[in-house]
Amino acid sequence: MGVWWIVVVAILAHTASAAVREYHWEVEYKFGFPDCKEGMVMAVNGQFPGPTIHALAGDTIVVHLTNKLATEGLVIHWHGIRQLGSPWADGAAGVTQCAITPGETFTYKFTPGTHFYHGHYGMQRSAGLYGSLIIDAAKGKREPLRYDGEFNLLLSDWWHESVLSQELGLSAKPMRWIGEAQVTLFLHYY
Ligand SMILES: [Cu+2]
Structure with missing residues (x-):
């Protein structure tokens, strides 16, 4: 009896400390300057790269993702998140879900x-649809490693040619490689 009581208290304490981090995101293309040349990038709520998700271990992340693209799925x-218990939130088009059609919203919910x-979907990562997802140690827990500070840095190839012509070249027979990226983006942001 006593043991069960302790287990129940432990479960309640755990659920009380874990938060739900909820986001409403709209994805569309916009003109931007990822390097010195104007290009077309994918943006989340008008932001490139997409907003950083900050959470503590054990939190649940909920993202309501709306496709504001005119003609593409999303x-x-x-x-890297294993999606144990939430395989439908993995976000692989044609594998764990159908792509979100223009104008539609899909809700992702998971503990990362x-x-x-x-x-x-398609070339959307290459077009700039990405961002950081940072999970800090839960309240009262310490990370296993000690360090002086934290520096959020995203690295990405960037081509001046459009992702559509990249895709056309990659699927052409014989394949036409568009060549090395013009730029490696070092995106430092919070
Ligand atoms: Cu991936």
Whole structure:
């Protein structure tokens, strides 16, 4: 009897400390300057790269993702997260879900580790649909490693040619490689 009581208290204490982090995201293309040349990037709520998700271990993340693209499907993959108990939230078009059609919204809900996220439909990651997903140690817990500070840095290839012509070249026979990226983006932001 006593043991069960302790278990119940432990479960209640755990659920009380875990928060739900809820986001409403709209994805569309916009003109931007990822390097010195104007190009077309994918933006989340007008922001490139997408907003950073900050959470504590054990929190639940809920993202209501709305496709504001005119003619493309959309999904987001939460890269590296194992999605134990929430396989439908993995965000692989044609594998764990159908792509979100223009004008529609899909809700992702999961409890993650620390990673990043990116578009997982067609060439959308290459077009700039990605951002950081940072999970800090839960309240009262310490991270296993000691360090002086934290620096959020995203690295990405960037081509001046459009992702559509990249895609056309990659699927052409014989394949036409568009060549190395013009730029490696070092995106430092919070
Ligand atoms: Cu991925």
